[in-house]
Each structure stands twice: as structure tokens, then as C-alpha cells.
Amino acid sequence: MNDTVERSFGLAEVFGDHMVLQREKPLVFWGHGRPGDAVSLVWPTAEEPISAETQVAPDGCWRLTVAAQAAGGPHQLVFQARERVTLQDVWVGEVWLASGQSNMEWTVAQSDFADEELKLAKEPRLRWLFVERRHESRPSREARCSWRLVNPDTVPRMTAIGFAFARQLCAKLNVAVGIVDASWGGTPVEAWTSAEALARVMDLEQELRNWSQEESDIDAVRRAYAASLATWEKLYLVRDEGNRGEALGWHQSEPVWREYTLNMPTLWQRHGMSFNGAVWFRRDVELPPDWAMPSTLHLGRIDDFDHTYVNGVLVGANPQGTPFSCEIARSYSVPAGVLRPGRNSISVRIFDHVGEGGFLDPARSLFLESATGERIELAGPWQCRVEREVPLVPGSVWQHYPRAPRVLRPQERPAGLFNGMIAPLLPMSLRGFLWYQGEANVAEHATYFERFCALIRDWRSRFAAAAGDGDTLPFYFVQLASFKASPDWAYLREAQAQALELPATGMVVTLDIGNPDNIHPGNKREVGRRLALLALNDTYGVVQGAVRGPVPTLVQAAHGVIRVTYGAQAPLSTSDGQVAVLGFEVAAPDGTRHPASARLEQNQIDIEVPFSDEPRELLYAFRDAPEVNLTNTAGLPAEPFRWPLIV
Numbered sequence: 001m002n003d004t005v006e007r008s009f010g011l012a013e014v015f016g017d018h019m020v021l022q023r024e025k026p027l028v029f030w031g032h033g034r035p036g037d038a039v040s041l042v043w044p045t046a047e048e049p050i051s052a053e054t055q056v057a058p059d060g061c062w063r064l065t066v067a068a069q070a071a072g073g074p075h076q077l078v079f080q081a082r083e084r085v086t087l088q089d090v091w092v093g094e095v096w097l098a099s100g101q102s103n104m105e106w107t108v109a110q111s112d113f114a115d116e117e118l119k120l121a122k123e124p125r126l127r128w129l130f131v132e133r134r135h136e137s138r139p140s141r142e143a144r145c146s147w148r149l150v151n152p153d154t155v156p157r158m159t160a161i162g163f164a165f166a167r168q169l170c171a172k173l174n175v176a177v178g179i180v181d182a183s184w185g186g187t188p189v190e191a192w193t194s195a196e197a198l199a200r201v202m203d204l205e206q207e208l209r210n211w212s213q214e215e216s217d218i219d220a221v222r223r224a225y226a227a228s229l230a231t232w233e234k235l236y237l238v239r240d241e242g243n244r245g246e247a248l249g250w251h252q253s254e255p256v257w258r259e260y261t262l263n264m265p266t267l268w269q270r271h272g273m274s275f276n277g278a279v280w281f282r283r284d285v286e287l288p289p290d291w292a293m294p295s296t297l298h299l300g301r302i303d304d305f306d307h308t309y310v311n312g313v314l315v316g317a318n319p320q321g322t323p324f325s326c327e328i329a330r331s332y333s334v335p336a337g338v339l340r341p342g343r344n345s346i347s348v349r350i351f352d353h354v355g356e357g358g359f360l361d362p363a364r365s366l367f368l369e370s371a372t373g374e375r376i377e378l379a380g381p382w383q384c385r386v387e388r389e390v391p392l393v394p395g396s397v398w399q400h401y402p403r404a405p406r407v408l409r410p411q412e413r414p415a416g417l418f419n420g421m422i423a424p425l426l427p428m429s430l431r432g433f434l435w436y437q438g439e440a441n442v443a444e445h446a447t448y449f450e451r452f453c454a455l456i457r458d459w460r461s462r463f464a465a466a467a468g469d470g471d472t473l474p475f476y477f478v479q480l481a482s483f484k485a486s487p488d489w490a491y492l493r494e495a496q497a498q499a500l501e502l503p504a505t506g507m508v509v510t511l512d513i514g515n516p517d518n519i520h521p522g523n524k525r526e527v528g529r530r531l532a533l534l535a536l537n538d539t540y541g542v543v544q545g546a547v548r549g550p551v552p553t554l555v556q557a558a559h560g561v562i563r564v565t566y567g568a569q570a571p572l573s574t575s576d577g578q579v580a581v582l583g584f585e586v587a588a589p590d591g592t593r594h595p596a597s598a599r600l601e602q603n604q605i606d607i608e609v610p611f612s613d614e615p616r617e618l619l620y621a622f623r624d625a626p627e628v629n630l631t632n633t634a635g636l637p638a639e640p641f642r643w644p645l646i647v
Contacts (some may be wrong), residue, residue: 009031011030012148017089019127020094020177023096024070027068074088075092095431099183111523129147129181130157137413139194148430164524167628188441193458238277247279250311253345265361275389277351280387283382287344296334297333298329300330300361301365311340315334383498418458431474432475441478441492444493477507550569560608565604584607586615594610615646618642619641620641
């Protein structure tokens with residue numbers, strides 16, 4: 001018998017206290033119960049008080065639909081069967097599903113402006129539904145998720161793009177906004193698409209057979225990969241050569257350090273310390289005589305590895321070799337007798353083997369906590385001194401990173417994330433979708449357009465069923481930012497742009513805010529703002545002016561000059577104020593590309609052909625990490641393109 005039948009009454013996990021329901025669309029509620037039981041909903045604070053009933057079906061599931069509601073709240077909803085379930089602090093407003101891979105998953109704490117964003121996390125009508133990572137072989141009815149208030153305690157873990165987007169909408173629309181956060185880093189578009197939709201654009205049966213064959217020898221694959229990963233680390237990454245600082249007594253309370261002072265939390269490379277290696281940080285704290293023991297030291301996440309001391313005693317460590325060390329929030333118990341009334345010292349040795357090093361999480365993540373919950377905040381000035389300075393490891397090392405065989409990445413299995421993280425949300429009412437993904441499909445750029453469109457159509461048809469939205473649910477997505485990787489990045493961006501052929505889609509260009517040496521650029525606030533511009537203009541019609549960067553409307557070649565005409569949404573400009581436009585190339589008949597001089601002339605650009613033959617193709621920003629400066633007067637970057645000149 002289906003285990004759902006045996007469970008007592010309840011709602012699906014997508015419903016809970018603090019949730020936001022989509023305004024102006026029919027609302028569907030669902031859950032489980034005993035077959036044949038009556039289920040009732042009483043919603044006394046609705047625009048017109050609601051009382052509705054349904055019955056649990058033989059498979060143990062029930063569903064109940066109520067009429068569309070106006071924005072507002074807070075509401076209380078009471079569901080009754082054999083048990084009563086009451087939902088408190090429910091709002092009706094705007095709900096958007098934010099999904100994709102790591103750049104959508106990237107949190108406020110990981111992003112630029114984290115401390116500033118925390119100060120903005122004071123709007124009580126902002127909520128988010130965090131969907132836990134889960135892959136399944138079949139569509140699941142249950143999601144592992146929970147609604148959370150957006151406040152300084154929770155927002156550090158929220159999708160940074162989703163938070164910035166929600167803030168903009170709430171301010172402009174003056175309604176509650178809920179973000180459904182369902183993302184997983186490093187995952188391909190196929191994982192997020194249903195099996196039914198994938199079967200139309202790929203040989204899904206053969207693909208799944210290949211997965212099963214690879215799984216039959218998974219232990220041997222795992223051993224081989226561990227060996228290749230160890231070899232890569234030995235070849236490319238800095239090694240910790242030993243804790244010299246401890247041997248020199250730097251973990252002790254004395255003497256006072258006088259090398260540097262930095263305000264923590266931060267990453268030291270952002271303060272002119274352009275190196276990897278080992279750096280020590282120390283903070284003194286004063287404890288009152290009645291401080292309750294034992295205590296816990298909270299430092300948030302540290303990039304990459306640490307040894308942490310209190311009054312010279314090692315209280316915790318995540319040394320080099322600790323898997324996923326930079327994702328571990330440090331919480332170290334301080335043994336009895338280590339702390340004392342009066343002055344105490346906390347010393348943290350951080351070893352950074354690649355990228356940036358230091359404390360990753362917001363200021364409120366650093367504190368000392370007593371047994372009774374009393375806290376001493378530790379953010380602010382920390383003394384620091386350098387134990388070992390080594391040259392920065394170039395970002396190009398990641399080009400040689402041995403990617404795990406896909407059998408060790410089950411989250412990439414076709415339809416697996418749709419089954420585990422998207423299907424359980426159905427048939428939730430939404431306003432639309434936000435999507436940032438594509439890095440995991442760069443090598444398969446030739447098939448991305450078909451598969452991406454399959455996902456868009458698939459999600460629209462499923463989420464629109466209850467509300468009758470057809471293919472009009474807005475789908476706004478982010479084009480890949482600059483990153484030094486491979487020429488295929490330009491082709492993946494092109495495939496993304498081609499999806500604009502579908503109705504009610506919009507694309508945000510991010511070339512200007514990428515980081516050529518980091519696949520995760522930090523300025524997620526601007527990405528969220530640009531997505532919000534699209535939504536506020538196209539979906540809500542409440543903003544005026546340019547919401548997109550320049551897109552060419554006409555390209556003409558004659559007498560050694562190519563003229564590009566742009567649309568009139570906003571005048572052309574350059575980010576550096578120059579008339580010379582960067583990023584244009586002209587392809588010769590043999591396909592070789594040649595950099596070309598280009599000048600801005602009002603809303604046109606004239607490009608000089610750098611050879612005597614007839615040009616074959618004009619390209620703009622068609623590189624993995626192009627140097628570009630073309631924008632409009634709203635500061636939005638021009639879209640990359642290639643334009644054939646010989647048919």
C-alpha cells in the first residue's frame with residue numbers, strides 16, 4: 001500500500017507559517033490524509049471570507065482550489081480533517097521561482113555588499129521558501145523545504161540574486177514578495193527538466209542506460225578519481241608547509257601584534273594583501289566575572305583552512321585536506337578552564353591555498369557565546385600578521401581541475417532535480433521564473449538551445465495549469481558573465497540569447513560585472529536589480545526607460561566599413577566615456593578573426609574592416625572574457641552577437 005495512505009492529515013511542505021501566496025490567481029492547496037476523510041479550509045481574513053471543502057482521494061492525497069485573492073496580510077488559514085493545521089502570518093503578494101546552478105545559489109554572505117545587504121533585510125513582507133537539495137529517479141510529491149522570514153539572521157544564507165530582486169519588487173509594488181529558492185551548483189539544464197520534456201529533444205532512454213552502466217562499477221571510479229584529484233592538488237595548489245606561527249608563539253596572548261589591523265570579517269586580498277598563504281588574526285575580548293561556562297566560539301565560514309586558539313589553547317581546526325572546508329561554519333567549543341575573567345585572546349591561523357582567504361560570513365556570524373546564551377560580538381578590528389606569503393595562484397588552474405566522473409555527480413542525472421526539487425512544488429501558483437544556469441552545459445552548447453527551450457516550455461505548462469496562464473508565465477534569465485575558460489562560453493551565450501524567441505522571456509547581460517578569474521562574480525546585487533527591471537517593465541508595467549542593453553537592429557557593410565545600427569530604447573554610450581568601442585572583431589573569408597577599430601556615432605557604430613577581402617562575419621564580445629565598453633546611457637551593457645555578412 002502507498003505509504004501516503006497510512007499517514008495522518010497534513011499539508012504539503014510548500015505550505016507553512018510566513019508563506020507568500022500569489023495574488024490575483026487561483027490558489028491550490030494540497031496534502032495527504034486518510035482516504036475518504038473530509039478536508040475543510042476556513043480563511044476568515046480573505047477579501048471575502050472563505051470556507052471550502054474537499055475529500056481525500058483513494059491514493060491518500062487531497063487538493064483544494066480557492067478563488068484568486070488580492071494582495072495583503074497577515075492572514076490565518078485553518079485546515080481541518082481528523083487533525084487541525086493552522087497557518088499563521090500568511091501574506092498574499094508576488095511569488096517567483098529562482099533556480100539554476102551556483103551563481104543563483106550564491107548567497108548574500110558570499111557576495112559583494114553583504115554587510116550593506118544585511119542592513120536592508122528589514123522588510124517584514126519579504127519571505128523565501130528554501131528547497132533543500134534532492135535528486136530522485138521519479139517525480140516526488142514531497143519537497144524538503146520551509147518558509148523563512150527575511151531578516152538579518154536568515155538573509156546571509158538566501159540567494160543573493162533572489163534577495164536583490166525581491167527588494168526591488170517589494171519597494172516598487174508595495175506588496176509581499178516570496179522567493180522560492182531551488183538551486184544546485186554545477187548542474188546541467190537536463191537535470192532540471194522533466195523526463196517527458198527531455199524525451200522530445202534527446203535520446204533519454206539511451207542516456208539513462210549509460211548512467212546505469214557507469215553505476216555498476218562506481219567504487220573503482222571513485223578510487224580513480226580520488227587519485228587524480230590528489231595529483232591535481234599536488235601539481236597546482238599551494239601546500240601548507242607547517243604551522244610556523246605556533247612554533248613562534250603567535251597563538252599565545254603575548255606579545256601584542258603590531259603588523260596590520262583589519263576589520264573582520266573580510267578577505268585579506270581585498271585590502272592590498274595580494275597573495276595566498278598563511279595569515280594570523282587575533283582579537284582580544286573582555287569577559288565579566290559572571291560569564292557562564294562552557295562557551296562556544298562562532299566564526300562563520302573560513303576560506304580555506306584554519307587552526308583556532310583561545311588563550312593559546314587549540315580549540316578547533318579544519319586543516320588542509322578537510323573536504324569542502326570553505327563551506328563549514330566554524331563553531332568551536334571552548335573547554336572549561338580556558339577562558340577567564342578579564343582579557344582573553346582569540347587567535348586564528350588561516351591558510352589560503354587558492355582564490356581569496358579570510359572570513360566569509362557577515363559580521364553577525366562572529367561571536368563568543370556563553371552557556372546561558374550571552375554573546376560578545378567579535379566583528380571589528382582584528383590584529384593580523386603574515387606567516388607565509390606566496391604568489392596568488394592563477395584562476396587558470398581551474399581549467400586543469402579533474403572534474404568528477406558524472407556517475408559521482410548523481411545530481412546531474414537527467415530529470416533528477418526536476419523530480420526531487422521542482423515536481424513537489426506543483427501546482428503552486430507563481431508569477432514567473434528567474435534562471436541563472438549554463439556553465440555546466442558549455443561543452444554541449446550545440447544542444448543547449450533545444451534543451452533550454454524544452455525546460456522553459458515544460459515549467460510553464462506545468463505551473464500554469466491551475467491558473468490557466470498558458471505560455472505567458474514570464475521567464476527571465478541571466479546570460480553567462482565573463483570568465484576565462486574556453487571559446488565555447490561565447491557559443492553558450494549565443495544559445496541562451498536564441499531562447500528569446502520564446503514569448504515572455506527576457507535576458508540580463510552581465511559581461512560588465514563578471515570576473516574573468518572567478519566563475520562566481522561577486523556583484524549579485526546588480527544581477528538581481530537587472531532582473532527586477534525586466535519584471536517591473538515587462539510583467540508589471542511600472543517602470544519607464546531602458547531595461548535592456550543595446551541590441552543591433554541592422555548591420556551593413558560597404559567600402560571597407562561596417563555600420564551597426566542599434567535600437568532606440570536608449571542612446572548608446574561607453575562605460576569609459578570614449579568614442580572608441582572595444583570588443584568588435586571581423587572574420588575574414590577563411591574564418592580567422594581580426595580585432596577591428598570601432599567608433600561611436602550617435603546610435604550607430606562604424607567599424608573599419610582590417611583587411612582588403614570581403615568580410616565574412618561581424619562579431620561583438622564573442623569571447624569567453626571579452627574586453628568591452630559598449631553600454632547605453634542607462635549603464636546596461638550591449639548584448640554579444642555575431643552577424644553574417646556573406647550568406
